[in-house]
Structures are given as structure tokens and as C-alpha cells.
Amino acid sequence: MSSSTGTIFRVTTFGESHGAALGAVVDGVPAGLKIDMAFLQQHMNRRRPGTSKFVSPRKEPDKLEILSGVDSQCVTLGTPLTLIVRNTDVHSEDYASLRNTYRPGHADFTYHKKYGVAPQPGGGRSSGRETLARVAAGTIARLILGEQVKIFSYCTAISGVVAKVTDIPFAEMHPLRFADPALAAKAEQAVLAANKEGNSVGGIIELLICGVPAGLGEPVFEKLDAALAGAVMSIGAVKGIEFGAGFRFPEMTGQQANDQMSPDGFESNNAGGIIGGISTGQNIIMRLAVKPTPSIAVPQKSITFDGKAATVTTTGRHDPCVAPRVAIVAEAMAAIVLADALLCQKTRIL
Numbered sequence: 029m030s031s032s033t034g035t036i037f038r039v040t041t042f043g044e045s046h047g048a049a050l051g052a053v054v055d056g057v058p059a060g061l062k063i064d065m066a067f068l069q070q071h072m073n074r075r076r077p078g079t080s081k082f083v084s085p086r087k088e089p090d091k092l093e094i095l096s097g098v099d100s101q102c103v104t105l106g107t108p109l110t111l112i113v114r115n116t117d118v119h120s121e122d123y124a125s126l127r128n129t130y131r132p133g134h135a136d137f138t139y140h141k142k143y144g145v146a147p148q149p150g151g152g153r154s155s156g157r158e159t160l161a162r163v164a165a166g167t168i169a170r171l172i173l174g175e176q177v178k179i180f181s182y183c184t185a186i187s188g189v190v191a192k193v194t195d196i197p198f199a200e201m202h203p204l205r206f207a208d209p210a211l212a213a214k215a216e217q218a219v220l221a222a223n224k225e226g227n228s229v230g231g232i233i234e235l236l237i238c239g240v241p242a243g244l245g246e247p248v249f250e251k252l253d254a255a256l257a258g259a260v261m262s263i264g265a266v267k268g269i270e271f272g273a274g275f276r277f278p279e280m281t282g283q284q285a286n287d288q289m290s291p292d293g294f295e296s297n298n299a300g301g302i303i304g305g306i307s308t309g310q311n312i313i314m315r316l317a318v319k320p321t322p323s324i325a326v327p328q329k330s331i332t333f334d335g336k337a338a339t340v341t342t343t344g345r346h347d348p349c350v351a352p353r354v355a356i357v358a359e360a361m362a363a364i365v366l367a368d369a370l371l372c373q374k375t376r377i378l
Contacts, residue, residue: 031153033259035250036375037172037368039165044148045155051112052161054168056371057097059106061171068092071167072113075160075356077347080203082219084347087117092164111164115157129338130330133322135264140333154264156350159357162263166360169367176239179362181355182207184315187218187229196236205352207234223348226325226341231351235260235314235358237366240301242309244369251305252369259361260316265350266358268317272300307369316358318351 032040036056043050072092077084090113094102097109127146130136135154136147170179182199183206184191191208199207204219206212222229245252257269277285277298287303287310288295294310301312323346330340347353 033262034364034368036371037169037364039162039364041158041161041165043158043161044152045115045157046148046152047115049112049114050158050161051110052165054097054109054111054165056368057104057106057109057168057172058371059104061104063094063098063102063104063168063171065092065094065102067171068164068167071163071170071356071360072160075163075353077353082203082216082347082349083353088113089116090160109168111161111168113160113164126340126342128334129332129340131322131340131342132328132330133319146333156264156347156353159263159354159360162357162364163360166357166363169360169363172367173363173370177363177366178238179359180236180238181205181233181359182236183215183231183351183355184234185232186215186349186351187222187231189215189218194234203352204349205233205355219349222320228321228324228347229349230265230320231318231349233316233318233351233355233358235312235316235355235362237301237312237314237362240307240309240312240366241370242307244307244366244373245302245305246372247305251302252307252365253300253302253305255365255369256312256314256362259365260314260358263354263357263361265318265321265354266316267319270300270315271302272313273298274300274315312362314358314362316354318354321347321350 032038038055040053069092072090076090077086077088093112095110095112097107098104134151139147139154180196182196183204186204186206189211191211194207195209198209199205202212204215206215219229253271260266260269285298287297287299297310301308301310323342325341325343328340330338332338
């Protein structure tokens with residue numbers, strides 16, 4: 029089904045942006061796993077709106093609840109976990125003027141054609157708010173992966189401002205998750221300038237995943253890089269991806285591109301930690317292209333549901349640059365894929 033992913037560690041998300049709640053059902057979690065609710069809430073807060081002038085001002089606590097699958101000590105039972113976050117700050121009236129008109133860049137048109145049902149306020153399932161359920165499930169996946177696997181995300185470009193250095197601790201504290209302290213103010217100015225005009229900007233996210241053991245993934249149709257690519261491409265704002273050297277490979281020779289080996293290990297990591305669809309034990313390095321937020325207060329051409337010309341100006345509460353929050357979602361999706369791959373690998377070797 030389109031709302032489910034995974035083989036053993038299986039995640040199904042539910043809920044709409046302006047509905048009563050959103051959440052996830054997570055199946056395949058081993059029994060006996062201690063769930064640290066503070067740890068879960070910490071990661072929910074990293075994605076939460078209303079935390080700075082660079083994100084949507086929607087005021088949601090995103091308080092996570094577990095409805096099933098744990099005992100009174102919050103230890104897993106081996107049965108499905110039901111994770112839920114209740115919406116508390118819904119403003120459906122912001123979309124009243126767009127009730128019969130498609131918003132450019134949104135999934136209104138395609139959802140309407142697929143399901144024959146009028147688009148929901150705020151996009152419903154296609155809204156970025158759906159991703160909070162992914163973060164909840166992804167944090168459970170982190171607990172399965174254990175402390176040896178570390179997943180970091182940071183923005184290496186925002187609105188054409190390209191980081192020249194990568195300072196991960198700085199990025200974790202910066203509201204745009206920008207990796208270069210020297211250029212962070214310039215990135216901030218670019219986002220604020222676009223927002224002042226009622227516009228938005230995009231960015232590039234890099235994921236660095238450390239501590240993944242060699243041997244995860246499948247050799248043909250379920251390659252680890254294919255699974256990771258599919259997982260992050262399922263995030264609505266992501267429109268491009270590369271691993272390791274990625275789009276620089278066409279500029280290289282085979283000798284330059286190959287990750288040669290010595291008794292001490294690999295001498296480079298152009299493959300980005302995955303060869304033949306299987307993890308090498310090196311760091312997995314991915315980069316994601318994130319489009320500008322489609323909800324903008326600039327007049328745009330569109331059509332009504334019955335095909336008449338219309339002009340659309342989107343009001344409401346939106347991110348002028350969604351890349352910093354997408355980065356947290358991308359971490360979660362990577363964790364979901366890796367936890368599933370780890371559990372699948374455990375079924376292969378005694």
C-alpha cells in the first residue's frame with residue numbers, strides 16, 4: 029500500500045494535516061526493546077514547526093503518544109506500536125479561497141485526478157505535516173540500530189549559498205542547519221529576503237551515516253542505495269539524490285572512480301559507502317535536492333477544478349525554506365531503511 033514501507037520493520041503512516049491526529053503503526057519491532065520517550069520527543073522537537081523565524085509559525089507541540097505495543101514500563105511486546113500526535117493548531121479557514129482551485133507545485137491536481145476527491149485543506153496526506161509520523165517511526169528505528177550507528181544531516185546549500193566547510197555541531201544548533209559558520213548569515217539573509225517577498229527557496233541536504241556494518245542490503249532489486257533513495261524520494265520536497273561522488277562520476281576515469289583497497293581498508297569512498305547494493309562498512313554519504321516550498325504569497329497562474337483560468341496566492345503558515353526540516357525527516361527515513369535491512373540480514377546468517 030502507498031502508506032506502508034518495509035519488509036520486517038514495517039511502517040504505515042496515517043492522518044491528515046488538518047485532521048484530528050497523525051501517526052504511524054510500526055510492526056516488526058523486537059520484543060524487549062526499552063523505549064525512551066524523552067529520546068523520541070527530542071527528535072520530534074527537531075522537526076517541529078514554530079521554532080524559529082525560518083520555519084512555519086504553526087504552533088504545534090507535536091507531543092508523541094504510544095497507544096499500543098508496550099508494557100507499563102515502556103518495553104516493547106513484539107506487537108505493533110501505534111504512535112500518535114494530535115493536531116492542536118488547525119487553521120483550515122486559511123484555505124477557504126482555494127477550495128475549488130489547484131495550487132501550483134502542490135499535489136492538489138494529481139491527488140484529485142487519482143482519487144476523484146477534492147483536495148483537503150493544507151494538502152491532507154500530501155502536506156509536509158505527514159512527515160512527523162515518519163520521524164516518530166524513524167526514532168524507533170534508531171533504537172533498533174543502537175548507538176553504533178550515527179545519522180547526521182546538514183544543509184550544504186541554501187538559495188545558491190554553498191557551504192565551503194562542514195561543521196556538523198554548528199549545523200545541529202543553527203536554525204537552517206547550515207554547515208558553514210562563515211556563510212550562515214548569508215544563507216539566513218537569502219531566506220529572509222525571499223520570505224519578505226512572499227516567496228521561498230530550496231536547498232541541498234547532506235546525510236552522513238556512520239557505523240553501518242558491511243553486508244546490509246540486497247544485490248539486485250532491493251539494493252541498499254535503491255531503498256534509501258526510494259525512502260528519501262518519498263518525501264514530497266525531495267526531487268534529486270546522489271550517493272558519494274554522484275554526478276561527478278561522469279568527469280572521472282575508472283581508475284579515479286574506483287575505491288581501491290589495501291590491507292588497511294578502502295582508500296577512498298567515492299561509492300558513498302554502498303557497492304553492488306550492499307553496505308561496505310564505510311560512511312554512507314547521500315545528498316538530496318530540496319525544492320522551494322510551493323506555498324508562496326506570490327500570484328501564480330492556475331486553473332479551477334472545472335478547468336477555468338485562475339490566479340492563486342497561497343496564504344497561511346508555511347516554511348520559506350523547508351530544507352532544514354526535511355533534513356530531520358531524511359534522517360528518519362534512512363533509519364527506517366537501515367533498521368529493516370539489519371533485521372533482514374539477521375535472518376540470513378546464523
